Amino acid sequence: MTMEAYFKGKKVLVTGAGGFIGSHLVEKLVALGADVQALVHYNALNSWGNLELIDPQARREVDVRLGDVSDPFCIDGLVKGKDMVFHLAALIGIPYSYIAPQQYVIVNVIGTVNVLEAARRHGISKMVHTSTSETYGTAQYTPIDEKHPLQGQSPYSASKISADLMVESYQRSFRVPVAICRPFNTFGPRQSSRAVIPTMIIQLLNGKKDVKLGSLEPYRDFNYVSDTVRGLLAVGASEKSIGEVINVGSGRSVRVKEVWEILQRLTGISAEVSREESRVRPVLSEVMKLEADATKARELVGWSSEVTLEEGLAWAVEWYGRNLQRYNKADMYVV
Numbered sequence: 001m002t003m004e005a006y007f008k009g010k011k012v013l014v015t016g017a018g019g020f021i022g023s024h025l026v027e028k029l030v031a032l033g034a035d036v037q038a039l040v041h042y043n044a045l046n047s048w049g050n051l052e053l054i055d056p057q058a059r060r061e062v063d064v065r066l067g068d069v070s071d072p073f074c075i076d077g078l079v080k081g082k083d084m085v086f087h088l089a090a091l092i093g094i095p096y097s098y099i100a101p102q103q104y105v106i107v108n109v110i111g112t113v114n115v116l117e118a119a120r121r122h123g124i125s126k127m128v129h130t131s132t133s134e135t136y137g138t139a140q141y142t143p144i145d146e147k148h149p150l151q152g153q154s155p156y157s158a159s160k161i162s163a164d165l166m167v168e169s170y171q172r173s174f175r176v177p178v179a180i181c182r183p184f185n186t187f188g189p190r191q192s193s194r195a196v197i198p199t200m201i202i203q204l205l206n207g208k209k210d211v212k213l214g215s216l217e218p219y220r221d222f223n224y225v226s227d228t229v230r231g232l233l234a235v236g237a238s239e240k241s242i243g244e245v246i247n248v249g250s251g252r253s254v255r256v257k258e259v260w261e262i263l264q265r266l267t268g269i270s271a272e273v274s275r276e277e278s279r280v281r282p283v284l285s286e287v288m289k290l291e292a293d294a295t296k297a298r299e300l301v302g303w304s305s306e307v308t309l310e311e312g313l314a315w316a317v318e319w320y321g322r323n324l325q326r327y328n329k330a331d332m333y334v335v
Contacts (some may be wrong), residue, residue: 006237008033013078015039015069015115016088017062018049020191021130021183024229025086026051030058032233039078039089042066050190069111072118079118085127086232087115090163093194094134094156094281095335101155108159109166116170116178124177128236129167131182132160133221133249133290142253143293146182146245154285164245171243179241181232184249184292188225188312189319193327194334197222197313200260201320202327204269211271212333214279216257219289221249224312227305234303241301249292250305262310266317278333 012029016022017038029036040048048064067074069089079085091097091107112129119127136144137151152158170176187197196213203211231248235241264270280286297303320327 001237003233003237004032007233009035010083011035011037011081013037013039013082013085014088015085016090016130017064018047018051019088019092020050021186021225021228022088023050023054023190024188024225025088025232026062027054027058028229028233030061036061037063037065037078037082039069040064040066041089042068053190069114070106072114075114076118076121079115079124080122082122083125084236085115085119085124086130086236087112087127088130090130090160092132092156093335094154097154097156097159098282099335104155104159105162108156109162112163113166116166116176119178120170120174120176126236126242127176127178128232129164129178129180130232131164131180131245132157133182133184133247133292134287135161135164135182136290138287139289139291142289142291143251144247144291145293146247146296153287154281177242179235179243180245181235182245182247183228183231184221184223184247184290186223186225186228188316191225192334193329196256197259197263197316198320198327199334200263201267201317202324204263204267204271205317205321205324207269209271210274212274212276212279213260214276214281215286216260216273217255218287219253219255219291221251221253221290221292222259222309222312223248223250223305224307224315227307230306231297231303234297234301238301244296244300246297246300247292247294248297248303249294250309251292251294252309253289253291254309259309259313262313263317266314276333
């Protein structure tokens with residue numbers, strides 16, 4: 001069955017729809033013919049986050065709701081009557097998790113339990129929970145498969161580990177049809193300047209001659225956002241994924257310093273780098289190497305990476321170049 005045939009007409013809830021990956025997922029689900037309801041975190045400005053930036057025609061077809069995953073009543077009402085839930089809502093900034101660890105438990109753990117309990121109560125056919133490669137911590141071996149130990153090296157990663165285990169428990173205890181999609185480092189259009197690739201691009205394009213970064217030594221498995229979205233959809237569409245944890249990553253590990261060098265070539269701009277200590281994680285909290293083993297994704301749900309790092313970076317540079325006015329705080333470190 002094709003993706004179009006599977007998702008056409010399905011009533012789908014996407015939590016975290018105003019986020020970077022969530023907005024791209026919503027856009028793709030609309031293109032596939034799904035009936036999409038999008039949960040955006042409540043705010044008094046009625047901002048829809050990155051959903052403001054999706055194709056206007058697609059946006060008109062989305063039922064946008066403002067709410068909060070930490071409110072069980074809100075979530076119960078949204079999940080009722082849905083066929084599927086893609087759960088992406090989370091606090092994701094690692095630096096902010098050092099400042100507000102309890103908030104990460106409230107949103108990432110309790111929020112996930114609220115979605116699980118609503119899914120259980122209303123008998124949805126599938127819930128896809130979005131995890132993160134940060135749950136693995138620094139690689140004990142590479143490539144990292146789904147059996148790699150989980151290591152809480154930041155309050156953020158610890159909260160996501162806890163959420164993942166709650167998801168697993170609901171499948172085993174209550175037979176809730178859930179799957180865990182574990183993306184590695186996603187990048188692309190609409191990503192916050194909080195992340196390393198956008199902050200490099202934005203500072204370069206703004207003509208900064210002294211670019212401020214954290215550590216350039218860690219290795220990451222970077223994946224263009226369209227590949228991550230395809231991974232989420234593949235996990236969602238497969239009956240074989242129920243009860244499974246599935247990595248979504250390219251299998252290529254690249255040092256942050258190498259990404260910096262590629263971006264200088266793509267932009268044609270050279271700059272010096274200053275290490276800003278506020279951007280550097282505590283020593284024991286830093287994850288030094290992530291590299292995915294996505295064999296399970298390929299064999300179980302038919303997914304594999306399609307966009308190369310160089311292609312994705314070129315597209316990202318082009319998008320940020322056209323939208324540079326949206327990122328007018330190039331000198332400010334976004335926690």
